Amino acid sequence: MRQSRLTLDEYLPYLVNRVGVALALEFSRQALARYRLSIEMWRVLVVLSANGGQRQVDLGGLTSIDASTLSRMVTRLARLGFVARRRSTTDNREVEVALTAKGRTALHRLIPIARRYEELAAASITPAELDAVKRALRVMYRNLTPPAR
Amino acid sequence: MRQSRLTLDEYLPYLVNRVGVALALEFSRQALARYRLSIEMWRVLVVLSANGGQRQVDLGGLTSIDASTLSRMVTRLARLGFVARRRSTTDNREVEVALTAKGRTALHRLIPIARRYEELAAASITPAELDAVKRALRVMYRNLTPPAR
DNA sequence: CTAAGTTTAATGCACGTGCAACTATTGTAA
DNA sequence: TTACAATAGTTGCACGTGCATTAAACTTAG
Numbered sequence: 001m002r003q004s005r006l007t008l009d010e011y012l013p014y015l016v017n018r019v020g021v022a023l024a025l026e027f028s029r030q031a032l033a034r035y036r037l038s039i040e041m042w043r044v045l046v047v048l049s050a051n052g053g054q055r056q057v058d059l060g061g062l063t064s065i066d067a068s069t070l071s072r073m074v075t076r077l078a079r080l081g082f083v084a085r086r087r088s089t090t091d092n093r094e095v096e097v098a099l100t101a102k103g104r105t106a107l108h109r110l111i112p113i114a115r116r117y118e119e120l121a122a123a124s125i126t127p128a129e130l131d132a133v134k135r136a137l138r139v140m141y142r143n144l145t146p147p148a149r
Numbered sequence: 150m151r152q153s154r155l156t157l158d159e160y161l162p163y164l165v166n167r168v169g170v171a172l173a174l175e176f177s178r179q180a181l182a183r184y185r186l187s188i189e190m191w192r193v194l195v196v197l198s199a200n201g202g203q204r205q206v207d208l209g210g211l212t213s214i215d216a217s218t219l220s221r222m223v224t225r226l227a228r229l230g231f232v233a234r235r236r237s238t239t240d241n242r243e244v245e246v247a248l249t250a251k252g253r254t255a256l257h258r259l260i261p262i263a264r265r266y267e268e269l270a271a272a273s274i275t276p277a278e279l280d281a282v283k284r285a286l287r288v289m290y291r292n293l294t295p296p297a298r
Numbered sequence: 299c300t301a302a303g304t305t306t307a308a309t310g311c312a313c314g315t316g317c318a319a320c321t322a323t324t325g326t327a328a
Numbered sequence: 329t330t331a332c333a334a335t336a337g338t339t340g341c342a343c344g345t346g347c348a349t350t351a352a353a354c355t356t357a358g
Contacts, residue, residue, distance in 0.1 A: 010283065013172045124292070125289070158337055
């Protein structure tokens with residue numbers, strides 16, 4: 001009873017996940033749906049945009065998506081024309097995944113919308129405070145994913 | 150190119166979701182797995198613990214879980230013995246879901262572990278800063294879920 | 299009081315996911 | 329070189345999820 005009661009409104013994982021879900025859901029329904037993209041697909045495209053072409057295994061590391069899931073997701077993304085697969089010339093096991101022109105175009109249209117949702121969430125929060133929150137979130141992630149991996 | 154490039158390390162949804170996933174994953178594998186509980190099930194149990202017995206529809210609202218998914222989840226939770234279903238006496242459509250003694254016992258053991266993961270994430274963050282982060286997260290959630298609903 | 303509309307929960311169905319195999323390729327030790 | 333281990337990617341399988349639909353109970357307008 002005493003210490004083993006959880007006040008949801010003070011419980012960090014609850015607060016974090018609630019915002020994450022709300023953020024993803026709105027963006028997904030308002031913007032991603034038109035492109036037949038899921039939030040997970042969107043994250044993959046963003047990582048490709050930010051970091052350039054990647055092997056699937058590295059994409060998995062950057063997005064925390066299982067390799068098998070990613071394999072099928074890339075198949076779907078390729079069928080939609082947003083990415084292209086290309087076997088590595090140096091290692092025949094590896095598959096390089098890269099954005100296509102169509103993928104880049106879609107991202108150029110989606111990213112400003114994503115930014116607007118970010119601003120909507122951060123409304124009435126000062127830039128300094130927002131920076132502090134982002135810094136704290138980065139620290140938290142580091143604390144939760146120690147040396148291993 | 151210019152404004153339409155997304156720096157992941159500054160992109161709020163990315164930072165938020167990353168922490169949320171890391172938080173949930175560790176706790177799930179280290180603690181929940183022994184009870185055959187998923188994170189979603191855990192969230193339902195926590196809500197039941199914090200707010201008392203609930204109708205399924207209200208549980209869905211508090212956890213953002215689809216009604217159909219919740220229906221089946223409660224079936225599983227009941228089969229595991231953590232909750233009990235009871236048809237409402239005032240309205241025969243409604244189903245009241247409440248924790249069983251076994252459910253309360255499991256929660257009493259899980260909550261301290263959940264707290265430890267929260268502390269692990271917040272390590273090296275001052276209490277004042279952590280409070281500011283929580284406050285900001287609550288504001289963000291409100292900003293994203295306006296009057297509607 | 300009846301008929302239409304609303305609410306709550308459950309179910310059919312298609313689909314995406316994770317885990318565990320499995321194949322193919324590359325790396326390493328003898 | 330040969331045998332064994334490690335890595336990259338794919339696929340079979342079971343399962344949980346969301347959407348659309350349905351059934352039942354309640355509410356409201358006429």
